[in-house]
Each structure stands twice: as C-alpha cells, then as structure tokens.
Amino acid sequence: ERRCAAQWGDLARPDAFGRWIQPRTPHDETPPTLDFFLEHDTGTETLARVTRKLGGYADLAEATGTTTPVLFWLPSAAREANLRRLLDTPEVPVATAVQSPATDLEGPAGRVWLPAGLESGRRCGLAELADIWLTARPAKVDPS
Template sequence: DLARPDAFGRWIQPRTEHDKTPRTLDFFLEHDTGTETLTRVTRKLAGYADLAEATGTTTPVLFWLPSTAREANFRRLLGVPEVPVATAVQTPATALEGPAGQVWLPAEQNSGRRYRLAELADIWLTARPSKVEPS
C-alpha cells in the first residue's frame, strides 16, 4: 500500500559480441495520461521512498509522460527525488524505439542525452549480476 505503480518491469539486456556484460534493470512504471495534477503525480514519489525504506530495496521509478511540455513541468516540480527517477515522452520518434530505446532522461540531468533502459542500470548500479570469486 506504500506505492501503487501502473506496472513493474524487469529489462534484461543480454550479452553481445561487443558488450560482454548483461544488464538488468528492475523498475516501477508510472504511465501518466495527464488526468492528474502534476503536484499529485510528484507526491507519489514519497510512497516509493517509503517502500524503499521498508524493504531495503531501492527501485527506480520511470515516468512515461504524454507531452514534452508536461515532462518539462513535471521535472520542474520534481526537485531531488529520494529514489532514482527518469522521464520519457511518448512521441512519434519514441514510438519507433519504444520504451526500451534511447528515450529516458534521469532526474539528475536537466537536459542532454537520453538513455536506453540498459544504460539506466549502469547509471543507477541496479540489479547487477553477481560475480563468483574463485576460491
């Protein structure tokens, strides 16, 4: 009852010939349709912070927003979140790549390059595969 995401996801980026490290990103998704005020949307993050504290597991929250204007306004209200946050906007360009594509802007960045889901795992150091040390 601390947080009510629209979805929970796990993205697994397999190894490739050029990148030998698989990446896994667990995340909560908030699919914003513009029906709630942005103040109410940002207040949801308190529940995610409470959940992280209660479980000892911090899970990033991804906000999929309906327009660039709403994303900009949301990011202005966001401040410094207690859990990792990234935003993306559904546009014709992002529809081609989908949510796994290079569409995510982490909250700690004001602008610039957007990232793929697998890259967010690197940024936030989430769900890395464990390495077995030789004995």
C-alpha cells in the same frame, strides 16, 4: 496494476513493474538488468499529486531495503518539462519519457528516458539507466 497494488499497495501503487535484461553481447560478462516501476501518466492528475507519489516509493525502498527506480511515461513534452521542474532531487531514481513518434521508433527500451538530476540532458536507454544508477548507488554496508 492489480498485481502491483496487491504486492506494494500499502506504500506505492505503480501502474506496472518491469525488468529489462539487455541482450547479451560477446563483450558482456553480465548483461545490464534494470528493475523498475512504471507510472503511465495520462494527464488526468495534477503534477503536484504525481510528484507526491515518489514519497511512497521512497517509503517502499526504506521498508524493503531495495531501491527501485520509477519511470514516468508522459503524454506530452510540455507535461514532461513541467514535471521535471517539480522533481527537484527525488529520493529514488527517476527518469521520464514522452510518448511521441521518436519513442515509437526507438521503443521503450531505447534512448527515450531522461534521468532526473543529471546535468547532461541526454536521453538514455534502459541498459544505460541501469549502468548509471548502479554506479551512483552506494554499496550497502552490513552493520554486523
């Protein structure tokens, strides 16, 4: 958290930064990789305040030219549902997960993440999130 604050604290203050590299299989040319910010929600802040944090992540993406997804790890299914109702269409990719016996079994890289804005309502693993967000992100055009 301190390193994140030192790096990005003017615009965003994540609890952590992570990089997931999916273990390579014989069929992979390049294994999926996902850089992400983690917001570990303990339920002490209002959900309105939690959602306002996304503005800082959008500002950071604008300032750096790099959009980094934000993953919210929540303490209960009710809090996740209430947060998701407030998310609308976030300016940066967002997914949520709940600390539960199921996530303990799957682990944080497993199919525990629910991306915001997808109709399927199907939980995804980190590698799937990388695939979803890479295909959904428009290619940058060099203006020169």
